[in-house]
Amino acid sequence: xxxxxxxxxxxxxxxxxxxxxxxTVSRVLNDHPNVRADTRARVEEAxxxxxxxxxxxxxxxxxxxxxxxxxxxxxxxxxxPASTMYGIEQAARSAGYFVSIVSLKSIDAAGVRDAIDYxxxxxxxxxxxxxxxxxxxxxxxxxxxGMPAVAVEGTHDADVAVxxxxxxxxxxxxxxxxxxxxxxxxxxxxxPPDWLESEGRVRGxxxxxxxxxxxVPEPLAGDWSPRAxxxxxxxxxxxxxxxxxxxxxxxxALGVLRALSEAGVRVPDQISVVGFDDIPESxxxxxxxxxxxxxxxxxxxxxxxxxxRQIDNGPTAYERxxxxxxxxxxxxxxxxx
Amino acid sequence: xxxxxxxxxxxxxxxxxxxxxxxTVSRVLNDHPNVRADTRARVEEAxxxxxxxxxxxxxxxxxxxxxxxxxxxxxxxxxxPASTMYGIEQAARSAGYFVSIVSLKSIDAAGVRDAIDYxxxxxxxxxxxxxxxxxxxxxxxxxxxGMPAVAVEGTHDADVAVxxxxxxxxxxxxxxxxxxxxxxxxxxxxxPPDWLESEGRVRGxxxxxxxxxxxVPEPLAGDWSPRAxxxxxxxxxxxxxxxxxxxxxxxxALGVLRALSEAGVRVPDQISVVGFDDIPESxxxxxxxxxxxxxxxxxxxxxxxxxxRQIDNGPTAYERxxxxxxxxxxxxxxxxx
DNA sequence: CTGTTAGCGCATTCAC
DNA sequence: GTGAATGCGCTAACAG
Numbered sequence: 001x002x003x004x005x006x007x008x009x010x011x012x013x014x015x016x017x018x019x020x021x022x023x024t025v026s027r028v029l030n031d032h033p034n035v036r037a038d039t040r041a042r043v044e045e046a047x048x049x050x051x052x053x054x055x056x057x058x059x060x061x062x063x064x065x066x067x068x069x070x071x072x073x074x075x076x077x078x079x080x081p082a083s084t085m086y087g088i089e090q091a092a093r094s095a096g097y098f099v100s101i102v103s104l105k106s107i108d109a110a111g112v113r114d115a116i117d118y119x120x121x122x123x124x125x126x127x128x129x130x131x132x133x134x135x136x137x138x139x140x141x142x143x144x145x146g147m148p149a150v151a152v153e154g155t156h157d158a159d160v161a162v163x164x165x166x167x168x169x170x171x172x173x174x175x176x177x178x179x180x181x182x183x184x185x186x187x188x189x190x191x192p193p194d195w196l197e198s199e200g201r202v203r204g205x206x207x208x209x210x211x212x213x214x215x216v217p218e219p220l221a222g223d224w225s226p227r228a229x230x231x232x233x234x235x236x237x238x239x240x241x242x243x244x245x246x247x248x249x250x251x252x253a254l255g256v257l258r259a260l261s262e263a264g265v266r267v268p269d270q271i272s273v274v275g276f277d278d279i280p281e282s283x284x285x286x287x288x289x290x291x292x293x294x295x296x297x298x299x300x301x302x303x304x305x306x307x308x309r310q311i312d313n314g315p316t317a318y319e320r321x322x323x324x325x326x327x328x329x330x331x332x333x334x335x336x337x
Numbered sequence: 338x339x340x341x342x343x344x345x346x347x348x349x350x351x352x353x354x355x356x357x358x359x360x361t362v363s364r365v366l367n368d369h370p371n372v373r374a375d376t377r378a379r380v381e382e383a384x385x386x387x388x389x390x391x392x393x394x395x396x397x398x399x400x401x402x403x404x405x406x407x408x409x410x411x412x413x414x415x416x417x418p419a420s421t422m423y424g425i426e427q428a429a430r431s432a433g434y435f436v437s438i439v440s441l442k443s444i445d446a447a448g449v450r451d452a453i454d455y456x457x458x459x460x461x462x463x464x465x466x467x468x469x470x471x472x473x474x475x476x477x478x479x480x481x482x483g484m485p486a487v488a489v490e491g492t493h494d495a496d497v498a499v500x501x502x503x504x505x506x507x508x509x510x511x512x513x514x515x516x517x518x519x520x521x522x523x524x525x526x527x528x529p530p531d532w533l534e535s536e537g538r539v540r541g542x543x544x545x546x547x548x549x550x551x552x553v554p555e556p557l558a559g560d561w562s563p564r565a566x567x568x569x570x571x572x573x574x575x576x577x578x579x580x581x582x583x584x585x586x587x588x589x590a591l592g593v594l595r596a597l598s599e600a601g602v603r604v605p606d607q608i609s610v611v612g613f614d615d616i617p618e619s620x621x622x623x624x625x626x627x628x629x630x631x632x633x634x635x636x637x638x639x640x641x642x643x644x645x646r647q648i649d650n651g652p653t654a655y656e657r658x659x660x661x662x663x664x665x666x667x668x669x670x671x672x673x674x
Numbered sequence: 675c676t677g678t679t680a681g682c683g684c685a686t687t688c689a690c
Numbered sequence: 691g692t693g694a695a696t697g698c699g700c701t702a703a704c705a706g
Binding site: 008051053054055056057058060061066068075076077079082083085086089090093098099100101102103105117118119120121122123144145225226227229230251254255257258261280281283284285286288 | 345388390391392393394395397398403405412413414416419420422423426427430435436437438439440442454455456457458459460481482562563564566567588591592594595598617618620621622623625
C-alpha cells in the first residue's frame with residue numbers, strides 16, 4: 001500500500017494499460033519483428049494514452065551504449081570551431097546520436113584530458129576532439145581504454161583517426177595565385193604558433209614561394225584576431241616593396257585591410273590581400289576578400305562517419321581524411337602594375 | 338566459471354581491491370562524511386590502481402538526475418547563438434553539469450518540441466531554449482510535465498522563465514545617438530520578421546523616433562546576412578535625404594557599408610551607420626562601426642542560474658531577467674553637416 | 675563508521 | 691508470438 005505518487009509512466013505502466021508484458025512493450029519500442037500487428041497497435045495506443053516516453057538512461061545502463069557522442073572544442077565562438085561543431089551536431093543527430101559538448105578556454109593537454117575523462121564518465125560512445133593546437137593534440141596520445149575517437153586537425157603522429165582540411169594546399173593556392181598575378185613575393189600574417197592550422201598555412205605559403213624560387217620574408221605573428229591583423233597591417237604599410245599579403249584567416253585579413261586603408265594604401269591597387277576561411281562577411285569587406293574556403297560541414301560529417309565506424313566495428317586502422325579547400329577569387333587581389 | 342572478459346572496473350572491483358564494501362566506495366566518491374580517513378585513503382588508492390571511473394549513467398538511473406542540461410538552439414553558426422551557447426556551456430560546466438545540444442535548422446515550433454522531447458528522453462534535468470523566433474517560442478507553451486526550462490529571448494506571455502537582452506533599449510540608444518548628432522530621421526534595416534530581436538529593435542527605433550516627433554520611414558527587411566544589408570544599402574544609396582541608417586545587426590551593417598562604398602557614398606560624412614551586436618570584426622570595418630554591444634556571457638550565466646534554481650527548488654515564479662546592452666561609439670557615425 | 679538489502683527502468687537471455 | 695526471470699552499476703535506506 002504505497003501512497004500513489006505522481007510519477008512519469010514507465011514501461012510497466014504501458015504494459016498493464018495494454019494488457020501485455022513489459023518486454024512486449026520493449027519489443028514494440030525497438031521494432032522487433034516478433035510482435036503481432038494488433039498487439040503492436042494496442043501497445044502504441046497505450047503509449048500515447050499515457051504519454052509514455054522511454055528512459056534512455058536505463059536503456060544505456062543495460063546496453064552499455066548511450067547513443068551520445070562527446071565533442072571537445074576550443075572556443076566555439078570562433079567561426080571555424082562553431083561551424084565544425086554545427087556540422088558534427090547535424091551529422092550526429094541524423095545518425096540518431098546526441099552530442100554532449102565541452103568548450104575549453106585554455107588549450108593545454110590537461111584540459112583536453114579532463115574533458116575526455118569527464119565525457120567518458122558520462123558514458124559517451126565516442127569523442128571528437130576539435131582542439132587544433134599541438135599541445136592539445138598530445139592529449140590524444142593515450143585515451144581512456146578503447147574509447148573511439150577522432151580528431152579534427154590532429155597531428156600526423158597521434159594514434160587516432162583524423163579529419164582535416166588540407167591547410168598546406170590552401171596556403172599554396174593562395175600564394176600561387178598572388179605569384180601568378182606578378183607579385184615578386186608574398187608576406188604572411190600567421191596564426192598563433194601552437195596551432196596546427198598556423199603551421200600548415202605557413203608551410204604551404206613557404207613551399208609555394210620556394211618552388212617559385214622567391215624570397216621568403218619573415219612571417220608576422222598573429223592570433224586570429226582582427227586586432228592582430230591590424231597591427232601587422234600597420235607594420236606592412238610602413239615597409240617598402242610589399243605588394244602582396246596572405247593572412248592566415250579572414251579576420252586578420254580584415255585587420256590588415258583596415259590598417260592599409262588608414263595608411264592610405266589602396267587594396268588591391270598597391271597591395272593585394274588574401275585571407276583564409278571564407279567567413280560569411282568576407283564577401284562584403286572593402287574590398288571583397290579573395291580567400292580560401294573551408295567546408296566545415298563535410299568535416300563534421302566525416303568525423304561522425306569515422307567515429308561511428310569505430311563504434312560499430314571496433315578499433316580500425318587510423319584513418320586520415322583530408323578535405324580539399326576551395327580558392328575563392330574576389331576583389332582584394334590584382335596584378336602588379 | 339565465466340571466461341575472464343576484459344571490462345572496465347566497476348565499484349565492486351574497487352571495493353574488493355580496497356577490502357571494503359562497494360557502498361563505502363560510493364561514500365568516498367560522493368564525499369560522504371562518515372568515512373574514516375584511512376579507509377578513504379585505501380579506497381582512493383584502489384581507484385587509482387584500477388583506473389576506475391564511475392558510471393554516471395548508472396548513477397543517473399537511481400538518482401533520477403543526470404546532471405545534464407539540454408540546449409536547443411537555432412543555427413549556432415551565427416555569432417549571437419554561438420556566443421550564448423558558449424556562455425551557457427561555461428556556466429553549466431562550472432556548476433557541474435554537462436550540456437547536450439540540439440541545433441535546429443528550421444525554426445518551427447514542431448522542431449523545437451521534438452528537440453525538447455528528444456532531450457527529455459535522454460533524461461536532461463532541464464533545458465534552455467535559444468530559439469528567438471516567435472513561432473519557436475510557442476513550443477514552450479506546454480512543456481513535458483514539470484521540465485525545468487528557460488528561454489533566451491522568449492516572449493513575454495509564455496509560461497517560462499526568460500533571460501534576454503533589452504533589445505528595445507538597445508535600438509533606442511542607437512537611434513537617439515543618431516538623432517542627437519542632428520540627423521532628421523533614421524532609416525532601419527530590420528532582421529527577419531519572425532524574430533523577437535527584430536521586433537524589439539524595430540520597436541525601440543520607432544519609439545525613439547516618435548518620442549522626438551520625427552518621421553518613421555518604412556523599415557527595409559533583412560535576414561541578418563551581410564548580403565541582405567548590401568541589398569538594403571543599394572536601395573538607400575539611391576534614395577534622397579538618407580543621412581542615418583540603423584541596421585539590426587553588424588553583419589547587415591557591413592553590407593550597408595559595402596553598398597554605400599560602391600555607390601561612392603562616404604560614411605560617416607554623408608551617411609552615418611549603426612549596427613547591433615558588436616561582433617569582434619566591427620571595430621575593424623571601414624569605417625569602424627558604431628554599434629550596440631550585447632553581453633552573451635552574462636546571458637548564459639543567468640540562464641544557468643535560473644535553471645538550477647528551478648531544478649533545485651522546484652517550480653518557481655516565472656522570472657524575466659533583462660540584461661542591458663551597451664552602446665559603443667566608433668567612427669561610422671558623425672554629426673550632419 | 676561500515677556492510678547488507680533493495681531497487682532505479684530497461685533489454686536480454688530463456689522458457690512456453 | 692509472448693511472458694518470466696536476471697542483471698546492468700549505482701545510491702538509498704536501514705542494520706549493525
